[in-house]
Amino acid sequence: MLTLSRAGRPGLIALTRRARAIPGVSIELERLALLHESGGLSDDEFTAAKNRVIGHVS
Numbered sequence: 001m002l003t004l005s006r007a008g009r010p011g012l013i014a015l016t017r018r019a020r021a022i023p024g025v026s027i028e029l030e031r032l033a034l035l036h037e038s039g040g041l042s043d044d045e046f047t048a049a050k051n052r053v054i055g056h057v058s
Contacts, residue, residue, distance in 0.1 A: 028053050 029050065036046040 025053060 032041065032046060032049050032053070035041045036043075041049065
């Protein structure tokens with residue numbers, strides 16, 4: 001499991017904690033974070049993908 005303890009990521013950390021109650025959502029957020037951190041997603045792509053996942057939660 002990815003540990004999201006980096007400074008500057010408090011919103012993603014809080015979102016991941018809230019999303020843990022919904023199977024698959026936290027996994028998808030962690031996958032997106034890994035892709036973003038490795039350069040596989042730009043900032044804009046990461047934000048758009050994260051918002052799509054969050055939209056399925058709210």
